[in-house]
Amino acid sequence: MPTESKGLSRRGLLGLAGAGVVGAGVGIGADRAVMASAATGDPAAAASYPFYGAHQSGITTAAQNRLHFASYDVSGSSRAELIGLLTDWTSAAARMTAGRAVGEGATEGPYDAPPDDTGEALDLPTSGLTITFGFGPSLFDDRFGLSSRRPAALVDLPHFSGDALEESLVGGDLCIQACSDDPQVAVHAIRNLSRIAFGRASIRWSQLGFGRTSSTTRAQVTPRNLFGFKDGTANVRAEDGAIVDDHIWVPAGDGAEWMTGGSYLVSRKIRMTIETWDRAALREQERVVGRTKSQGAPRSGGTEFTEPDFAAEQDGEPAIDAHSHVRLAHPTQNDGAVLLRRGYNFVDGNDDLGRLNAGLFFIAFQRDPRTQFVPIQRKLAGNDAMNEYLRHVGSGIFAVPPGAREGSFVGAALFS
Secondary structure, three states, X not given: OOOOEEOOOHHHHHHHHHHOOOHHHHHHHHHHHHHHHHHHOOHHHHEEOOOOOOOXXXXXXXXXXXXXXXXXXXXXXXXXXXXXXXXXXXXXXXXXXXXXXXXXXXXXXXXXXXXXXXXXOOOOOOOOOEEEEEEOHHHOOOOOOOHHHOOOOOOOOOOOOOOXXXXXXXXXXXXXXXXXXXXXXXXXXXXXXXXXXXXXXXXXXXXXXXXXXXXXOOOOOOOEOOOOOEOOOOOOOOOOHHHHHHHOOOOOOOOOHHHOOOEEEXXXXXXXXXXXXHOOOHHHHHHHHOEOOOOOOEOOOOOOOOOOOOOOEEOOEEOOOOOOHHHHHOHHHOOOOOOEEOOEEEEEEEOOOOOEEEEEEEEXXXXXXXXXXXXXXXXXHHHOHHHHXXXXXXXXXXXXXXXXXXXXXXXXXXXX
16 A cells, blocks of 8 residues: 655646756655645645556545546557557656646746646645546557456456446546545546547546545545435455455556556446435335444444444344345355445536436446356346436446556556
8 A cells, every 4th residue: 555645736836847956855845745735724735645556546545525536538540659559648647646737837838839748736735636547448449559468357247137227427448546535536537637638638527526425545534425314334445455455456467467466456337316306215225224323333233334234133024134235245155356446426517307416336346247247237237226216328348457667657567
């Protein structure tokens, strides 16, 4: 897991970036980051995570509160152009996650040329920004000579019972997950990476998210989703070393060698029928979820982190309903399969009937979707009582390569 450290403010480094001053910049930038943190009243506002490393940040990193996720279609058919795009993206992502402007920035470049940075994150602290890249199944066609390099685990997701997928919200050649505790910082990252991609790749679909719906470290409290229930109580945490190694990271010898140290990301845009749920009795809501709404404890008793007892009964009936979400998603009901979830709430205005267009943007990382997400979702899709209140409208699956080395680019081993 990346070590948390104080980030450097963009304003403090704008001039230094172009001059290449490193030694003097660290002290000045760190001082200004502390000042920015004090100004916001949030000591974590200036936190930053290194972009380079064995694994990409934004997976086991402490889940931030804001998301901007984007899926891209690659425009060209040149392998060299694709490598050039990934190289440029890597350089820009490394700078932005360190709190630096892209290139010479929004104010320091040539006066008669477009700025290298759009500028809306000037003076903002890094706010824990992470940028994570992934490759979709459609990238591995004949355009770039990559068809033989597609990992077996990067499957085309099957149609699940009840799916109502909209074509405009499905798939993509590439994806970028930008997470931050400041929404403007996350949007700035996607905006600038999209600008850099102009003429080479364009956004297919994107999603803004707020209010994380899971915890990825033990220091974080369990958040609530838009149904008002605590979400992700049993999520994999970064501190679960053996579980993370066995279920999240791809080990050597497990399929495509270039994916060693990487993971697989599945995204699902799940619309919640909020108005129907809000008219359901509390008893019905708790039956569907399988937990109490107040504490998040299993209906079999105990506290939030008490292990559910699926054999327990109340008044001659199972305490936890056989079709409850908790029961069907539990590892004991899925051959031990687990996921590391990093989902977010979303509200995209309202539909033409005046109902909230809102729900969960589900994101999960895993070692192999064939034995993790697919069987879990198949069971949920066919039996989960919560399906009455949900509609899956978007979907994506992406191979997330290991972290990049300095001087190289993300996914470099794919092309070697």
